[in-house]
Amino acid sequence: MKQLTQKLKDGVVSVIEVPPPRLTPGMVLVRNHFSLISAGTEGSTVSAARKSLIGKARERPQQVRQVLEIFKQQGPTQTYRAVMKKLDTYSPLGYSSAGEVIEVGSNVRGFSAGDLVACAGAGYANHAEIVSVPAHLCVKLPAGADLSLAAYNTLGAIALQGIRQADLRLGETCVVIGLGLLGQLTGLMLKASGIKVIGLDINPRVVDIAAGHCADLAFDSEAPGLSEIVAELTDGIGADAVIITAATHSLQPINLAGQLLRPRGTVVVVGAVPTGFDREPHFYRKELSLKMSCSYGPGRYDPNYEEKGLDYPVGYVRWTENRNMRAFQSLVHSGRIDLSYLTTHRFKLDEAPAAYDLILNRNEEFLGILLEYDAAGAHPERRIDMAPPKPRRDEPAGRGISFIGAGSYAMSHLLPNVAACDGVSLAGVVTSTGTSSRTVAEKFGFRFCSADERDVLEDEATDTVFIATRHDSHAEFVLKALEKGKHVFVEKPLCLTPDERDAIREVYERAQLQPSAPLLMVGFNRRYAPLAVRLKEALGAGPMCLMYRVNAGPIPPDSWIQDVELGGGRIVGEICHFVDLMIYLTESSPESVYAAAMADPERTEDTLAITLSFVDGSVGTILYCANGAKSLAKEYLEVYRAGITGILRDFRELEIHGCGRPKRERLFNQDKGQKEMVRQFVSATQGRGGRVIPFADILASTDTTFAVKESLRTRSAVQIDGLRVFAPERESRFPDSLLPAERRSDSA
Incomplete structure (x- = not known):
């Protein structure tokens, strides 16, 4: 199928052939008829991508800091790979579309093939012939709905959420600063709600358009005497709310909002503007409220809502992002708001790069730019x-x-x-x-x-x-x-x-x-790290004592890694690495485990101490910390055996004590063994004698992580041999046909 993409390396926008998305549970597969280009957001993305590397760095200082941190920890090679991976990737564009349902995934209700729908979501409702969208980011449309207008779905929901944050009442006055597409939609819905609308912008053309369609009055936002004008229009009261839909690096919009508001009025920030307002005289003396509007509404950025389809009860959250989209589509289909004037340009999908040239070069005036798709195309090859x-x-x-x-x-x-x-x-x-x-x-x-x-x-x-x-x-x-x-x-x-x-x-x-x-x-790569191999050679065989400190750093509780169903949590998902390295060094398997986790209100269990006893008499401790300083190296391992002590620091430094003078080795780049691991495995598949991890070791590492979780649950030591740990929250998700016969639900 065809999809519009850009590369961050040079900002080139192109239409390429890509495999169509596969339908998965909870998703709706949609053939797009129209999609809307968000000129502000997408134009900014493409503009930033077309800048030099220095220009990109200035645009994204936070990402520059991340690159420097990778360089510090992993060296130049991995840093280069990480940066080029990001720059060379085809990035999808678009997040608002409308079309026809092709197929519906399992666990989805309310949609059928042939339904007309409006879709939302970056990464989902892209500029592509076919998109796969979570059910909560889809809205079913009435038969005969105008899909070219329905494609305004996402921006309509964003505008509506900003209005809800303003909490206005019939007859009140709202100033909208920024009369681009988002400001025009905001004004239309405010007027439909019985709110007096005053529009402001620095562009005289959109001021004129707003005055004719979505605002009672519209002015140049740099015109003198705006405070007096608004006061006169509101009987000396001032505006009840100001909604800022502009995008600028200037503080002018938010300080202007303070001037125009009545005492205890509300500023709602929808657009991309700085919030470092002047405290005096308006914000402090008028006791103004400043609110941020979060995209389409409650549910946005919540994977439980968007990906898993868990809705918020309407009695507690009246307006979710999906309900906002439905309300917007109802306004459009009923004719209570008229969007027809907003579409100034239409392009076929193959002509889409010209649309972005128009946005960046501004050689014509524009508002809404739609992409049109061939709605009768055959289903593409996968x-x-x-x-x-x-x-x-x-x-x-x-x-x-x-x-x-x-x-x-x-x-x-x-x-x-x-x-x-x-x-x-x-x-x-x-x-x-x-x-x-x-x-x-x-x-x-x-x-x-x-x-x-x-x-x-x-x-x-x-x-x-x-x-x-x-x-x-x-x-x-x-x-x-x-x-x-x-x-x-x-x-x-x-x-x-x-x-x-x-x-x-x-x-x-x-x-x-x-x-x-x-x-x-x-992929237990650490046993292939060159310094780990030399540590093992220096220690020799026999019972040993190991202490492994991991300064893992925090991962947000809402990350998929912390999700028991998706990532398994950090114990199963990452601590298996450190258990495997201990198994490699001892040449033995853990037989019992005791674990204790630090009290954590988020219940993530990712700061804990684990004590392992091995079959050969070795003992080991893993101290896994998510609450340490970033400046401290991530991994530190001490091993003691028969008068020899080995110290391994972050797979860059190794010290061996007890064999005469201390021996020290330092690598220029951190090497955790990934390259050697891959080389050994590929050689083994070719019959060339590569060194692979024994299957028994793989099972031992896996079982040990299950035992750690069981120990935390029971607050006691757990014997690993023959361990049976059940996880009801995941069992129902595993295909019954792939279980051993004695464990299937239909077995006696």
Whole structure:
């Protein structure tokens, strides 16, 4: 299918062929008829992308600080990869559209194929022929609705939420500062509500348009005597509220609002303006209120609402983002507001780059710019075959590596290292969005890209699958790939529940009976780090005492990583790394665990102490802290055995004591072993004797994290051997057909 994208590296806007989005639970698949370009937001994005690297840095100082932090921790190589990954990616544009439902995912009610809908959401309602949108970001429209007007859906909801924040009453007066598209929509709905509207802008053309359509009176916002004019129009009272829909770096709009308001009036900031207002004389003496309006309304940025479809009870939250969208569409369809004058330009999708040139060059006046789509097009192919890459001399026929998932970690640590291995060809890549699939396929030279994992699993040229998706899908894809006889590399964790672990063990052990048994590898890279290998060599074999301090840093409670269903939490999702390194160093498995977590009002359980006892008599402590100083290195490991002490600092420094004079080694770049891990695994799949992690070690690390959670629950030590831990909140989500026979719901 066709989709409009840009690259942040140079800001070039182009229409490219990408795989269509795959329908997933809770989503609605929609064929777009129209989408609206948000000239302010999208124009700013494209303008920033077309600046030089220095210009980009000035636009985004916070991201510059993040880059410097990566450089400090990981060195220049990983910093360069991280920056180029962001700059070279095809980025989707658009977040407001309208069209016809093609298909409805499971757990979605109220929508059917053929329904007309309006859609919202960055990353969802893009400028693309087909979009996949969460149900709460879709609004069902009446038959015969004008989809060209319905495409104003997102901006209409944003404007309406700003009005709700102003909390105005019939007969009151509101000043709207900024009469672009958002200001015009705000004025239209205010007038329809019986509010007297005064519009202000520095552009005389939009002032004239507002005076004729959405404002009772409109003025140049830099005209002298505005305070007196507003006072006269309001019988000496002043405006009851000011809604700022402008976008500027100037403090003029917010200070002007203070001048125009009555005592105890309200300023609502909808646009992108600074809020460092002058306290005197207006804000303080008038006791004014300043409110921020959060996008479309309550539910925005809440994954439980938008992604999982959990609604807010109407008795507690009257106007959610979805209810705002429905209210806006009702106003449009009933004719109580007339949007027809707002659309000044229409472009076919293929002509879309010209629309952005118009916005940036401003060689014509514009307000609403719509993109039109071919509504009668056939459903596009889910797989796109790329131009064949230049063949490598060491590339064998029929031995291909494919990826399911290719997010930030895969782009930085897996894909570059896989591509550098001898004797491999890159077959296919599947990611959650068509733009990311296309980006990865082009950058690394895959033969095809797709949005459906079946294209990889059924590809005869693929004999190895790398899985780098979100944690909740790891087990499912591992099982499917093993059942197809593919070698499997899965990013940590292996799975999220004991049921998934049991299913994987059964399928893996059955697969080992085949003549060409597939390998299974989890991305526990730290055991491949060069300094970790040298530490093990220096320590030798035998019981040891280990102390591993991890300054992990905080992750917000609403992150998918902290979500038990999606990420499994940080214990299952990350602590498995540190357990595996201890297993590697001791050459033994944990047999019991005791864990205690620091009291945390967010209940994230990500600051905790874990004590491990190993079968060979070794003992280990993992101190995992999310509340430490950022300036402190992330990982610090001390190991004691038979008069020898090893100290490993963040995989850059190693000290060995007890063998004569202390030995010290320091690397220029941090090396956590990702490159060597990939090289060893690929060599093993080629039958060249690569060193892979024993399956028993993989299970031991996985089981230990389950035991940590059980210990926290019971507040007691837990024996790991034969551990049975149940997670009811996840069991219902795991496909029953993939469980071992004795664990299926229909078994006796």
